[in-house]
Amino acid sequence: MTQADDRVLETLADSDLILSPRILSANTDYSRHYLSTRLGKLRDAGLVDRVDDGLYRITDRGLAYLGGELDAKDLEDNS
Structure with a gap:
């Protein structure tokens, strides 16, 4: 996980919208x-x-990661 990953997930979660890389780029x-x-x-x-x-949206798993319920180390081991 990178700082950009966190920023993307936060932007998707905060907006509660389906966004494209172009829109995410304009906001990060x-x-x-x-x-x-x-x-x-x-x-x-x-x-x-x-x-x-x-077009992308955050998942429940993404929200759990942002909420501290999933560890970044666990995500990297599974991907």
Whole structure:
């Protein structure tokens, strides 16, 4: 997990919207390309769902991670 991962999850959780890497990039300090890569990793870890081509939302597992119920080490071991 990276600082960008936390930022993406927080943005998705706070907005409660389905967002694209482009929109996430406009609201964070990260490039669209970098966020696309990180969203793939977050999807592999079950923290976000891709609901359509290029559109993502946070999962219950992602919310649990933000709430401190899941450890980042456990996520990396599973992905």
